[in-house]
Amino acid sequence: xxxxxxxxxxxxxxxxxxxxxxxISKQENKPIHYLAYFGPKNAxxxxxxxxxxxxxxxxxxxxNEKVNQxxxxxxxxxxxxxxxTCHSICPIMNSNLERVYKTFKTDSSFLILxxxxxxxxxxxxxxxxYAQLHGVDNKNWxxxxxxxxxxxxxxxxxxxxxxxEGNGDEEDFxxxxxxxxxxxxxxxxxxxxxxxxxxxxxxxxxxxxxxxxYAYRR
Numbered sequence: 674x675x676x677x678x679x680x681x682x683x684x685x686x687x688x689x690x691x692x693x694x695x696x697i698s699k700q701e702n703k704p705i706h707y708l709a710y711f712g713p714k715n716a717x718x719x720x721x722x723x724x725x726x727x728x729x730x731x732x733x734x735x736x737n738e739k740v741n742q743x744x745x746x747x748x749x750x751x752x753x754x755x756x757x758t759c760h761s762i763c764p765i766m767n768s769n770l771e772r773v774y775k776t777f778k779t780d781s782s783f784l785i786l787x788x789x790x791x792x793x794x795x796x797x798x799x800x801x802x803y804a805q806l807h808g809v810d811n812k813n814w815x816x817x818x819x820x821x822x823x824x825x826x827x828x829x830x831x832x833x834x835x836x837x838e839g840n841g842d843e844e845d846f847x848x849x850x851x852x853x854x855x856x857x858x859x860x861x862x863x864x865x866x867x868x869x870x871x872x873x874x875x876x877x878x879x880x881x882x883x884x885x886x887y888a889y890r891r
Contacts, residue, residue, distance in 0.1 A: 707882075707886060708854075708856075708862040708863060708879055708882060708883060708886075709862070709863075710724040710725070710860050710861065710862065711725070711833065711860075711861040711862065711863070711864065712724065712725025712833055712860075712861050713725050724860045725833075725860065725861060726858070726859045726860060727742070727827075727831045727832065727855060727859040727860075727861070728827070728830070728831050729741065729742050730742060730823065730827050730831070731819070731823075732788070732817040732818060732819035732823070732824070733797060733817065733818055733819055734797075734800070734812075734815040734816060734817055735797060735800040735801040735803075735804045735809075735815065735816045736797075736801070736812070737797045740786070740815055740817055742859070744784070744815075745784060745786075745855070745859070746857075747782065747857050748782050748783060748784045748857060749782060749783055749784070749854070749855065749856055749857060749880060749883050749884065749887075750783065750784035750785060750786055750854075750855050751770070751773060751784075751785045751786070751852050751853070751854055751855070751876065751880070752785075752786045752787075752788065752832055752834075752852065752853050752855060753766060753767075753770065753785075753786075753787050753788070753851075753852045753853075753867060754787075754788045754789075754790050754824075754828050754834060754835075754847055754848075754849055755767060755787055755788075755789065755790065756789050756790050756791035756794065756795060757789070757791070757794065757795050757799055757800070757803045758791065758794060759848075762848070762850045762867070762868055765850075765867070765868045766850060766852075766867035766868060767787070767807055768807075769867055769868070769870065769873045770785060770787070770807075770814070770852075770867070771807055771808060772873055772877070773785065773873065773876060773877060773880075774807075774808070774809065774813060774814045775808075776877050776880075777813065777880065778811065778813055779813075780813070780884075782857075782884070782887075783813060783880065783884075784813055784814075784815065785813065785814040785815065786815055786817060787814070787815070787816045787817065788817045788818075788824050788827070788828065789816070789817065789818050789824065790824065790825070790828075790846065790847045790848065792818045792819060792820070792821050792824060793821075795816075795818050796818065797818065800816040800817075800818060801816075803816060804816050820841075821841045821845075822840065822841035823841075824841070825839060825840075825841035825845060825847055826841065828847055828849075829847075832853045832855075832861065833853070833861060834847075834849050834851050834853055834864075835847045835849055850866055850867045850868045851864055851865065851866060851867060852864070852865045852866075852867045852876065853865075854876065854879060854880065854883070856883055857887065862879070862883060863876070863879050
């Protein structure tokens with residue numbers, strides 16, 4: 674009688690204990706906090722809101738390969754604008770990005786996209802040499818060139834990295850030290866000063882936070 678009673682309670686309690694353990698373990702893996710969304714929101718109804726998304730694009734990287742929204746599919750990525758002949762903020766920015774690159778170099782779900790603001794000078798061979806100078810030896814950090822109008826349009830209307838008016842003509846020039854963090858759904862999740870080492874530390878931690886949030890969703 675006692676043995677049957679014990680087995681009965683074991684059968685009753687085992688599923689309850691498993692559910693409790695599963696819930697507690699999920700809570701332990703839950704991100705400490707979630708990152709905000711940046712950019713204008715589009716209201717499609719009383720309760721439905723769609724966040725700003727990076728539009729489709731296509732450029733050419735240092736390996737002379739096409740890079741577009743398919744390249745960034747299911748990836749978290751950091752984006753910046755620079756030019757190879759810059760002697761002011763760009764060397765500092767890309768030196769700091771080396772630290773980000775080394776942290777996530779073997780992470781297949783992470784990417785850095787560096788767009789030139791001087792496509793007439795920054796050809797594919799020039800970008801390849803520049804990438805090598807920064808220790809890039811895989812495709813986790815891509816340096817992009819293309820149409821100046823397309824590059825500048827994406828900086829302003831896509832990544833929101835520049836608020837000045839311009840159409841990408843000969844007189845137009847973008848020179849910003851800001852980085853943007855983009856999630857797997859192509860939403861902007863953070864802006865960072867690329868010349869500030871403390872900001873780079875924050876960027877690295879927030880990339881990890883985003884990765885943790887995606888892992889928690891599974």
